[in-house]
Amino acid sequence: MSFSLDEYLAELAPFINLDCGTRTPSGVARVADLMTEKYHGLGWQVQRHQFAAECGPCLEITNAPGASHYDVMLVGHMDTVFPEGTAAKRPLRIEGDLGFGPGVSDMKSGLLSTFHALKGLSPELLARLRILVCCNCDEELGSPWSKEWLVEKARQSSCVLVAEAARPDGSLISARKGNAKYRLRFHGRASHAGSALAEGVSAITEFARWALAINELVNFETGTTLNVGTVQGGTGVNVVPDFVEAMVDLRFWSNEEAELIDHRFDFMANNPFLAGCRVEVDRLAFKPAMRPSEDTRALMALVERAGVAERMTVNWVEAGGGSDANFTAAAGVPSLDGFGPMGGGFHSEAEFLQLGSIGPRIRLLRQVLRALAESRQA
Template identity: 35%
Template sequence: MPPTDLVPYLTSQRDEIVALLRTLVEHESPSKDKTALDALADRLTGFLHSAGASSVDRIANPDGGDHLHARFTFGHTGPDAPRPALVMAHFDTVWPLGTLATMPFRIEDGRVHGPGTFDMKGGLTLLLTALRTLRDLNLTPPRPVEFLLTSDEEVGSPTSRTLIEDTARQAAYALVPEPPLPGGGLKTARKGVGRYSLKVTGIPAHSGIEPEKGRSALLELAHQIIAIHAIADPSIGTTLTVGRAEGGGAVNVVPAFASAEIDVRVSTLAEAERVDRALHRLTPTLDGTSLTLTGGLNRPPMERTDATASLFERARSAAQTIGLSLTEGSTGGGSDANFTSAIGLPTLDGLGPLGAGAHAVHEHIEVDSLPVRAALIATLIQSL
């Protein structure tokens, strides 16, 4: 089948695509609910075999949901097989069990609503659909495909990062169907994400009888918050946000303890290192107080490398064969694409369906984009 026929073929399969998406969305899978995640991994194993997987390995994870690693050989086996394509998706969501009661799966005005539709069970549906389509149409991509399905992306990928990086080192390129940019643009750059905790220790005292003997941890923290925000450089995309601060106890006591949680976003590894040094140079303003800083970079930046730029140009040419005009851009959020890109693997992200509202109550995807974006992924696997 010529590439140009993939869109009408998959459009004819739209009801089946939506049915698969519904199955995934209605199986709720919060990041920290191992029972729910493992049950979904069971179902996904069946879907992978149905899509033509040559093998599906389950990676046990005592600290969360198990991960899945599927292989689609497409006849490429043995030591002379080309380096595989890597495709990745996560099946955890930010939504707690029971969310379906207030955010049910539904289709209204050409949009599919429901928890996790846009981030990223819609993208997971596209990958399964694209691979099944290649099998059903007897199309043979030039490379085998390695498919990673992970269960902890929404909490920073603490147990899947090593699996992702090890698999990526053997691959030729990576495709990630996270939500696209508005209008469907791919993501060839993402900011890196850092998480830090700052703890402040002061000296307690009675606030009415002898406040002068105390040292307020909250007042010290206020000074530190100003210093932390001063490290930012928005002109080059570097932001620091104290998203949570707390401290003190009884209102008539000079507070002895306070703490803050800091979100860091950077566009380059050099900026990540500068910010880290600056945070570790913070010193107390008030005599008698002390600071303890922990944390660091959670996801390295996905920088737009020459290799990724070249991959995008080849993808753009391939997309033209099915009538799509691809664009590219960057975003402030992180994904598992940050890991593959940081080790030097050409990576394209944002291949998911069109929609909006990730992590929000209006989360949705556009129904008509499902077959088109599935055709795009199938075309890229077939062409790159």
């Protein structure tokens, strides 16, 4: 099937030139409308889910309506991290071999390329492959509303391919670190620093002990890292502070180690350093680590063979950041990521898409789908 980059970019522009941050549900809904139109054009079934009022819709798209099991689930998110007004300020811009604009590689091109890969499959092959495409609305917030649905759908699927961008060097992603965010609140007792110091309980002193203890938990060897990122507290230099709030970022390769840290925080909260201090620990977000299982390795080998058929060397990278693949992998379903075109500079004005990679990556994904259909026959 012939591929026209100009036509692709003309199709991509409407997705970039609208504001669709996670907190702009009407924009995400517009992206969903555009995707729905495309898949209806292929004759596929599109179901729309609205999981909460504060987020946009999610799309459940399939060529096999009513199936109880899918051979492959493709995942992409329709939201970006950018606030309203961004699209007007910097719409899709082409410079040489690069495209720029909000969400250009994270991940509007991934959504569009997924559609093009599917569009190019023959009816004979589609008859052999039950495909589910899930487009969610809230990935950039950690998928708080769509996560359960994604995991449920992944469990009905033999494997999951996520079309976030491939790395600038072309690598796909076989592993992603897990991460968690903690809010710590320290409640002490205020008193006058001059006349009643001994009557006070300093929330800052308690926090300071915690900060040092948290740094001690960092293990570069296993990749478990913690960062106390923000801290606020105290009311005046002459007052013993009765309140501090701090935010902690945790990253890990081992889900067991993450649980141990969680238990450690619980223990510390129940055993404060200072008598009379009360500590609240809240885990605000959690994404399990994505590590390849044996089944995932078999899927990696299939992707590598598909690459050979396209005269492409497939390399894998372990990424520090998370995606929805973390959730589906943790559910025990072989999951790989990076099936979009190559790009980088995510979440910044420097975000770019490598135009030369669009055609080849569509062909690679299509080849992977063909290989999945054949492996199903075998």
